[in-house]
Amino acid sequence: MPRSVSRGVVALLLSCALLLTATACNDDAQSASGAATPTASASFEQQKLAKTRFVANAGLAAGATYQWIVKPYRAGKFKKGADGRTFALVKAGLAGAFTYNRLKAAVNNAKGDPLLSKAVAPLSAGIESLKDLGTKLRKGEVGDADVGAFENVINSVKDAGRSAGAEVVDKVPSTSELGG
Secondary structure, X not given: OHHHHHHXXXXXXXXXXXXXXXXXXXXXXXXXXXXXXXXXXXXXHHHHHHHHHHHHHHXXXXXXXXXXXXXXXXXXXXXXXXXXXXXXXHHHHHHHHXXXXXXXXXXXXXXXXXXXXXXXXXXXXXXXXXXOHHHHXXXXXXXXXXXXXXXXXXXXXXXXXXXXOOOOOOOOOOHHHHHO
């Protein structure tokens, strides 16, 4: 008899979980359709969070660029015959793709803050120019101009953030964050 009671309890718990999930999904659908209206404090918090997210994403992009692209390039790790060249190039390629991704996210975050969006808007073309440099780095076809492009875009994003009151500080992501 205890076995049938435990099965009943499990069935009851699963039913409740499904009911709560369905109710939560229904609430999300209603709020997405426009039934809920945002308040003034919600829009203020969105702008505040937009600036914070911009700083976090731009900081990760700047840290990855410096740690895995600029620093190894200056140390000569990308030159033919250099010790650990292949590994450095693979990491640089991942860092290039990661940097591009985080900069795109930072530009999207900047859209939530009027001052920041005006400061970052002219940088979209420069960020787009980085799109294929990750692959170029991975293949070992990198030169001064490519590394300089990363540095210039990162410095421009930092300057735009500084002018809008969002100081960007380099934050080096872990190697696992690059691949994820």
